């Protein structure tokens with residue numbers, strides 16, 4: 001191992017972020033050399049460690065221990081629990097300055113422009129105790145378009161005492177002008193062995209389960225940990241992944257049948273339908289990343305994904321996101337789901353000729369990984 005690589009691993013270990021040594025090292029290097037910029041964009045799939053990395057950067061800035069934050073003092077704990085006075089998290093359903101808004105209970109599906117206006121106002125105030133006010137936008141790809149434009153203004157002229165950390169699962173969905181004003185760091189899945197080892201050592205997960213979770217999470221420690229805490233998540237993830245795989249190879253009639261079935265479920269168990277759609281989004285993101293990767297790179301998702309173009313994956317991702325929003329805002333659920341089913345790309349089934357319709361039942365048809 002080269003000296004640099006050893007150093008990078010050490011940095012990540014200091015920050016307790018599994019598998020993101022390069023990104024952690026880049027941030028630490030910026031801190032040590034005094035070259036921290038005003039805006040960072042941390043991108044990567046769900047559960048890869050974006051939010052943890054953002055919190056570590058914040059802790060490194062305000063903990064007395066400096067670039068190697070202690071993670072134990074009051075300040076460090078406040079950052080972890082979201083109570084640090086100089087740090088604001090901007091998420092869907094968060095606060096704004098409008099007295100009559102209650103985004104926590106108004107079924108918000110995006111980060112609103114009023115939340116960005118609040119960010120703009122607070123960013124111009126002097127920090128309480130730290131050298132900077134830190135804003136963590138989780139996630140920036142969930143910004144309302146008007147909100148994204150408002151954020152752009154702050155990114156163009158950032159107050160000297162501010163630091164914006166944007167997290168994104170789909171950085172390509174952000175305005176290019178937002179991307180170009182941020183220092184971009186891409187988080188990649190960690191080797192399964194590293195995730196499994198961390199699960200055993202840090203969370204006391206039995207080795208067999210740790211190996212399963214590492215595989216199922218596709219190298220994302222945060223996601224693996226969540227599935228460990230809630231085993232039903234792992235089951236749902238596996239089932240929903242098989243469904244979306246089958247659907248992307250199914251014909252029109254099967255898709256419409258499935259839409260009907262899902263809209264009936266929507267009447268009874270909304271949370272589970274939304275969770276299913278979230279898994280689908282995450283799957284299409286994996287497909288998107290895998291399809292955009294150069295051959296020979298680490299595949300982010302398993303399966304015959306080379307048959308899907310990045311444009312198809314992006315279209316499927318947007319269609320899933322739209323259906324989710326329509327469901328939450330009480331649009332005709334069956335219509336919303338039918339539109340989704342018909343908007344999903346038709347991927348060629350293995351061993352089938354072009355134009356031939358898939359005849360497999362949709363239910364649960366596991367495919368060899």
Ligand SMILES: [Zn+2]
Nearest residue numbers: 063070073076
């Ligand atoms: Zn500390």
Ligand SMILES: [Zn+2]
Nearest residue numbers: 096098101114
């Ligand atoms: Zn508001």
